[in-house]
Amino acid sequence: xxxxxxxxxxxxxSGAEVTCRHSGQDAAxxxxxxxxxxxxxxxxxxxxxxxxxxxxxxxxxxANLATFPLSWREALNFAAQxxxxxxxTAGNWRLPTRxxxxxxxxxxxxxPALPAGHPFEDIFNGYYWTCTPCARLPNxxxxxxxxxxxxxxxxxxxxxxxxxxxxxxxxxxxxxxRFTVQGNRLYDRATDRQWFVGHxxxxxxxxxxxxxxxxxxxxxxxxxGGRDWRLPTIRExxxxxxxxxxxxALAPEIPAGSVGxxxxxxSTTSVYEPRYAxxxxxxxxxxxxxxxxxxxxxxxxxxx
Numbered sequence: 001x002x003x004x005x006x007x008x009x010x011x012x013x014s015g016a017e018v019t020c021r022h023s024g025q026d027a028a029x030x031x032x033x034x035x036x037x038x039x040x041x042x043x044x045x046x047x048x049x050x051x052x053x054x055x056x057x058x059x060x061x062x063a064n065l066a067t068f069p070l071s072w073r074e075a076l077n078f079a080a081q082x083x084x085x086x087x088x089t090a091g092n093w094r095l096p097t098r099x100x101x102x103x104x105x106x107x108x109x110x111x112p113a114l115p116a117g118h119p120f121e122d123i124f125n126g127y128y129w130t131c132t133p134c135a136r137l138p139n140x141x142x143x144x145x146x147x148x149x150x151x152x153x154x155x156x157x158x159x160x161x162x163x164x165x166x167x168x169x170x171x172x173x174x175x176x177x178r179f180t181v182q183g184n185r186l187y188d189r190a191t192d193r194q195w196f197v198g199h200x201x202x203x204x205x206x207x208x209x210x211x212x213x214x215x216x217x218x219x220x221x222x223x224x225g226g227r228d229w230r231l232p233t234i235r236e237x238x239x240x241x242x243x244x245x246x247x248x249a250l251a252p253e254i255p256a257g258s259v260g261x262x263x264x265x266x267s268t269t270s271v272y273e274p275r276y277a278x279x280x281x282x283x284x285x286x287x288x289x290x291x292x293x294x295x296x297x298x299x300x301x302x303x304x
Contacts, residue, residue, distance in 0.1 A: 205298060
């Protein structure tokens, strides 16, 4: 299951809003209708539960049924023991995977970072547990910040909020046949996207504006095989994460080397603080932000 980003505005490195045309940013590639116009049709509000028609997942309408933070083990038990309304789609309640909770996030809204027009109530603008443990650090597990959208890991004895889920998410078909190497390009069967993975593109660290310009220059080069490459959105970068792996938490075909690659810039601005853009940190697969004017991260290009 792959969802597009809902970001509909563009921002420069100073955090000021700019026109999206020819910017190479996330929102520049949206088709009309854009942004949150889809959200009113996305949700089926059934009083105590909400069905997400885009993912097939079912969520309690109240995002704070436990009323107070729990440890990871307590959160797993609470979700498994939850009794809720019986519907044909609800099934058994459980703690969501990191990718399932990530499907709820908006990258245009903050506090909470949920799509405009959502029907949920009693949302805590902080961290919520997922059921996904950290592959590199087994005493830690993944959580998602519903205030700003960060996806990170924390000690399992820590106390965070709980939002159970029911239903089943169609995950990308990971496996040895997911990616096909085509010279300096990588085809992803799960998302029908191509990635440019030439080392001359991904190796130098750069600022966010330099990453956008690097992809513009790629489109001028004959060996790129086309003129439709762009800096990926944070959702596109997240689709590459394999949380069963670490150092890096990516398929071996993706040129992240080892922990030496600090992160990959996305084209998605953090609207929580628009001087920052979203970054994929490949060691464990965390999703955080980087300061746009600072030359800290690497570049990948995508199309399709």
